[in-house]
Amino acid sequence: MLTEERQQIILEQLKIHNIVKLHDLIPLTGASESTLRRDLQDLENCHKLLRIHGGAQNVISLHEEPALSQKAAVHINEKKMIGQTAANLVQNHEVIFLDSGTTIQFMIPYLIEHTDLLVITNGVDNASMLADYNVNTFLPGGKLKSSTKALVGSNIIQTLENYHFDRAFLGTNGFSIEAGYTTPDSEEAAIKRLAIAQSNQAYVLSDSSKFSQVSFSRFATLDEVPLITDRLSEKESSILSKYTKITEAI
Amino acid sequence: MLTEERQQIILEQLKIHNIVKLHDLIPLTGASESTLRRDLQDLENCHKLLRIHGGAQNVISLHEEPALSQKAAVHINEKKMIGQTAANLVQNHEVIFLDSGTTIQFMIPYLIEHTDLLVITNGVDNASMLADYNVNTFLPGGKLKSSTKALVGSNIIQTLENYHFDRAFLGTNGFSIEAGYTTPDSEEAAIKRLAIAQSNQAYVLSDSSKFSQVSFSRFATLDEVPLITDRLSEKESSILSKYTKITEAI
DNA sequence: GTTTTTATGATTGATTTTGACCAAAATTGG
DNA sequence: CCAATTTTGGTCAAAATCAATCATAAAAAC
Structure with missing residues (x-):
């Protein structure tokens, strides 16, 4: 055959x-x-x-909901803790930038602890969730990328250049000592880079499974932006801490 | 298993x-x-x-697929037919505006029949669904209104003023001969009004249950914009047809 | 005709899934 | 309120499945 x-x-x-x-x-x-x-x-x-x-x-399973696949559910508890830790850094009355992506999504439920926030995000699904939680939300205009449901393109870049954030919280597809924080899409990387530049303080959120994973496009080196992650092994922790400021969610 | x-x-x-x-x-x-x-x-x-x-x-979450939410499920078959009828009006290579709201949402599955569309929408949930269907989508920037998940505000108004659409498809909360097309939120009405002005041809989509319902803010009179709806009673149909062009979805 | 490439099936150890068990927690019924 | 029952979350070892490797056979290229 x-x-x-x-x-x-x-x-x-x-x-x-x-x-x-x-x-x-x-x-x-x-x-x-x-x-x-x-x-x-x-x-x-x-x-x-x-x-x-x-x-x-089948690829288009009858019951598949695009929002959260099983894969996303793997590190769910870690992500929850990371989300809570990150949300605790926020102060009342601040203007914050939230990246697209599921890791960042886990911050949202904890944001309601704070009053009078203004959130700018480039993720439409995150925007939808922020609306559910009644958080003041602003979407910069842009082209919608189908696969990740993130806003990208020159339009959003121009918009963000006119804004300034108290804090920015970013997702990543991988981080490593040599390659820094990386993501597969250069357009998304450009937005992350700009969000870092336009904020008083930026953070990258990532569960520890992405340690030493490298993707195509770097948007920051480890020493530029502190990392919020879950418990690393002692070895990983000691190596990483030489290069970046780590906050471990417990 | x-x-x-x-x-x-x-x-x-x-x-x-x-x-x-x-x-x-x-x-x-x-x-x-x-x-x-x-x-x-x-x-x-x-x-x-x-x-x-x-x-x-069952999860009662707001994140549930909006198509299945109880409110939307009432006139589901009517809305499907209306959505299909409206989508058939679209031609390849056109730039179209889609309003926020569940009625408009039912157009999306039928849009994939057409090639090379560009869709501008002010509804983040509709945007998310457009991404699922791999339709080229652009979101104008704006403040996100929690209750309807529509983008509103001066920012989006300014953006839309610079755009022009081949067709615009709008939802409504009610339509009546005296009051025209009305919606409860004046900010959303402003956007609908602008979308009509910036398009070569606009349409309002509404199931017939909204006949003679009146809400706060009018965004168009019946004679300004044709209506796409499901089968009206003969009496309703004869009255309405004096005031507006009706397309009945079958 | 020989060499290289490709496809196949078997074997290995690692990983994942599974069912059973048990103590803690929640619910029920007095 | 307490006791009986049910449900739960956790651990464990067995079973199933997986990815990786290897040797062989067939096909293709030279």
Whole structure:
């Protein structure tokens, strides 16, 4: 049986059942477990399916809610603590910038402790949540990036140049000693960079799992912006503290 | 049975019964109590349900998909038809303005029929949904109004004055022969008025239940902007047609 | 015809998931 | 109010699944 044939069968099964188990595919294709694993990997790489433990499911699952995938839920407790720690830094009457992204989202419930805040954010989902919590919110205009639902582009850059923040809270896709804070999208990086420049004090929020992860575009070095993260190992902590100011959420 | 499968079953049950007991899930899934507990935990973490003693219930959150919220669900089929009719008016390569609000939201799934659209909207929830459907979207900057999640204020007014649209699609809180199209918030009315002025062609979308409802602030008279609505009674239809151009969605 | 590349299946150890168990907490029913 | 019951969160070991590696066989390139 040819590779194409097998993969066709997999996709057919997926159309019918929405979910397919790896073990059910073995008799259907006559291929080995290893081969089928590779097939699933390939198909996932071209976004034809989504791998799950034990098999695969359709990309556009019927029940999938785009807001928070299971993946986002992995470090949920860490993120909650980080969010609370960050929110505690805020003072009443301040103007703060909130980045897009789920890590930052966890700050929002704790922001209501403070009175008379004005929040500027480039994340539409975060904006929506801020509205739910009745926080004064302002959105700078911009192009909406589909994948991350963040506002980007020259328009928002121009807008932010006219603003000044008491504090800015930023997400990141990775941080490492050599590469600093990095993110895959250079347009988003530009906004993060500007938010740092326009604020009296900026912070990066990240759970410790992103330590030593490197992405394409750097928006700050570690010594430029302090990091708020959850408990690092003692080794990690001692290494990092030479390069940046760390606040560990407990 | 795979993890995803079980969790889908749980969510299905939840959709049907609004509440589900842990013990009822055991025979339905064939999984152990422990496993189902973990499933409930996972699903709660991504806000798909709310755990309660002995089981789980639907999340009543404001973050729920707005399409399914109770208020929106009343005239859901009418709104779908209206949304489809309105979306059919759009041509490829056009720049269109979409108002905030749930009625307008129903246009979005039908917009993907058209290529190379640019959509400007003042509704952050609509913007989020447009991103899900991969539609080019631009948000004008502005203050976010908590209750309706619409962008308002002088900032967005200034921005919109510099733009021009091929078509604008607006929601309304009521329409009547004497009062025209009305909405409770004067700031939102100002934006609707401006969107009409800046577009080659504007439309108001409204299900027929809003006939003869009057709210505080008028943003257009009936003869200024055509109405897209669902089947009116013959009497209503004959009265209205003297004052405005009506498109009835079927 | 030989070498290189590619695809496959088997094996390994690591990771994840699972079900059972138990003590603590919450709920129920007097 | 207390006692009985149910539900819960945590830990644990077994089972399933996974990613990575390796050797072999087929196909392609030279």
